[in-house]
Amino acid sequence: MSERELRRNLAILPIGTVRELTLLTDRQIRYYEKNNLVHPERGKGGQRRFSLYDVDQLLKIKDYLEAGDSIKDIQEIFAKQQRKAQEKHNSQDALRRSLQSEFAKIGRFGVK
Amino acid sequence: MSERELRRNLAILPIGTVRELTLLTDRQIRYYEKNNLVHPERGKGGQRRFSLYDVDQLLKIKDYLEAGDSIKDIQEIFAKQQRKAQEKHNSQDALRRSLQSEFAKIGRFGVK
DNA sequence: GAATTTGTGTTAGATTTCCTGACATCTCAT
DNA sequence: ATGAGATGTCAGGAAATCTAACACAAATTC
Numbered sequence: 001m002s003e004r005e006l007r008r009n010l011a012i013l014p015i016g017t018v019r020e021l022t023l024l025t026d027r028q029i030r031y032y033e034k035n036n037l038v039h040p041e042r043g044k045g046g047q048r049r050f051s052l053y054d055v056d057q058l059l060k061i062k063d064y065l066e067a068g069d070s071i072k073d074i075q076e077i078f079a080k081q082q083r084k085a086q087e088k089h090n091s092q093d094a095l096r097r098s099l100q101s102e103f104a105k106i107g108r109f110g111v112k
Numbered sequence: 113m114s115e116r117e118l119r120r121n122l123a124i125l126p127i128g129t130v131r132e133l134t135l136l137t138d139r140q141i142r143y144y145e146k147n148n149l150v151h152p153e154r155g156k157g158g159q160r161r162f163s164l165y166d167v168d169q170l171l172k173i174k175d176y177l178e179a180g181d182s183i184k185d186i187q188e189i190f191a192k193q194q195r196k197a198q199e200k201h202n203s204q205d206a207l208r209r210s211l212q213s214e215f216a217k218i219g220r221f222g223v224k
Numbered sequence: 225g226a227a228t229t230t231g232t233g234t235t236a237g238a239t240t241t242c243c244t245g246a247c248a249t250c251t252c253a254t
Numbered sequence: 255a256t257g258a259g260a261t262g263t264c265a266g267g268a269a270a271t272c273t274a275a276c277a278c279a280a281a282t283t284c
Contacts, residue, residue: 017124045269
């Protein structure tokens with residue numbers, strides 16, 4: 001994972017901040033969590049910690065709901081996006097590996 | 113200010129998160145604030161809210177202190193950095209303005 | 225070398241935020 | 255009408271944060 005992705009996925013925000021950033025209520029945020037749409041971590045005392053990625057997801061949820069989609073619809077939408085991201089990830093990995101092995105054959109860049 | 117800068121300066125982190133990110137104690141963080149080295153905002157109930165920029169500043173403070181500098185030294189260092197950033201900002205503004213007025217003369221790009 | 229300053233630890237009590245669980249309400253679709 | 259889905263609201267408790275004060279070691283100043 002890139003540095004940028006790491007930062008994006010750092011669980012650093014309490015629910016109060018997320019509430020302000022998304023204009024959702026605590027109730028809504030917790031409900032979406034219960035329905036597996038977001039997955040905040042928990043701090044030492046058991047309080048939720050959200051990442052910036054979570055905030056993005058919550059904003060998407062908001063949009064989808066306002067567009068008439070149900071929680072279940074959104075679960076499927078996210079599952080689909082998840083699969084695509086995974087494929088993309090895999091194909092990038094594959095590309096990288098094949099490029100590296102090509103370079104290794106040419107012998108100009110070591111694959112360390 | 114750019115979108116990126118805006119995000120960087122958004123006051124979103126409670127002191128607990130900042131404590132974990134910097135490995136400083138609350139006491140230290142508050143002391144540095146009292147000495148004008150960081151300037152967290154306050155939430156509705158009066159609790160501190162730090163930005164990612166604040167976190168960076170705190171990490172710098174930590175480095176400087178470990179390097180033997182005093183709080184006052186750091187105040188001056190920051191003041192100097194502040195002035196330089198300001199100058200850079202101004203010169204960028206000046207450049208932008210002069211470019212815009214050049215374009216305006218040529219008449220191809222309106223200065224909105 | 226005694227006195228002061230500096231940076232930090234620690235504690236206490238009050239306030240704010242967050243937690244879970246339950247019950248209520250409203251809107252659709254059946 | 256009935257039931258499911260999404261949200262509001264409330265209660266009681268736990269966790270996080272706040273300020274102010276006292277303590278203290280190390281460095282600095284007189």
